[in-house]
Amino acid sequence: MAKKRMMPAINMALEEEMSRNSKVILYGEDAGISLLGQTTGLQEKFGKDRVRDTPICENIMTGMAVGAAAAGYRPICHLLYGNFIYTGFDSIANQAAKLKYMTGGQVKLPIVYMAVIGGGRSASAQHSDIPYPALMNLGGIKIVVPSNSRTAKGLLKSAIRDENPVFYLTAASGGKPEEVPDDEDFLLPIGKAECIREGSDVTIISIGSMTIKAIQASQELENNGISVDLIDLLSLLPIDEETIINSVIKTGKVVIVDEARDVCSAASHIAAIISDKAFEYLRAPIKRITVQDVAIPYAPILENSVIPDVKDIINTVNLLISSRS
Secondary structure: OEEEOHHHHHHHHHHHHHHHOOOEEEEEOOOOOOOOOOOOOHHHHHOOOOEEEOOOOHHHHHHHHHHHHHOOOEEEEEEEEOOHHHHOHHHHHHHHOOHHHHOOOOOOOOOEEEEEEOOOOOOOHHHOOOOHHHHHOOOOOEEEOOOOHHHHHHHHHHHHHOOOOEEEEEEOOOOOOEEEOOOOOOOOOOOOOEEEEOOOOEEEEEOOOHHHHHHHHHHHHHHOOOOEEEEEOOEEEOOOHHHHHHHHHHHOOEEEEEEEEOOOOHHHHHHHHHHHHHHHHOOOOOEEEEEOOOOOOOOHHHHHHHOOOHHHHHHHHHHHHHOOO
16 A cells, blocks of 8 residues: 555556456546646557547537447546536536436446546636536536545546446645555445544534645644544535434534535535434534635635635634534
8 A cells, every 4th residue: 555646546546447447438638648647657558549638629528428438438538627517518417417317227327527626726717616516406417526545546436437427526736645545446435425533522524625624624623622523525426414414413513614616515505404404403503614706816815815724614613612502
């Protein structure tokens, strides 16, 4: 078991699954040259028939995935940045998400749409969005958001083997090196969250790269005598309601950290689940920490001001803890 950053862990999963199944194909923007590092060396190993660079035309790319999957392949559509999901949305929303229903289950679409999401890199407004709120409203697809190298490998392998369209969305930053299992059958179940830290005073639910900040905040809060139950959600569709509700029953106070913009965020949906199914256990209002309803700025000082940080999490938890139980 070696330590890897997220992009090499993703590369490892892709190589293992392409070696395992010749029907797995990979194509998209910079898939061959590997601009971000996920696909390094794959074109050389598997050839240009299975790893292809495509023109910059996302609606064709997303539609190709539907046709290839219906024909028996397991395509991985490399969309590069999450914002490019918007330009490929027609085939995603009207075909990938609906054909299984429209054919009465006769057509299987084992597609992986992969992209990096979020800010923190001064990539500006058109390369820094969190697009999963729009995807969550479609139905007929799955969405996973790994937070580290280990979950990046395990969830990608599960996504490739799944018989349904899966959006695999990761932070562009590699994060810190972490131990990644070498086992070629290391899989993490889609739809299952992980409880990273067990506590009794407050529940923090985090998504993707926000988990790194939530871990840092939890450690500081622990030093100040506040016990945190920290849930790394990992999957937005299906969502692990059982783990969420059990944590709320235990703590009675909840903070949800989501890098999406506030209106119709994943945090809003999670808050609705808790309100519907665990309202009687709440001892304070549910708090959401999200991005302001603005485009992500280019300037680092402005970008940092709109993206949740460790201080935001700590301040929000302290406010909840000081509220009347």
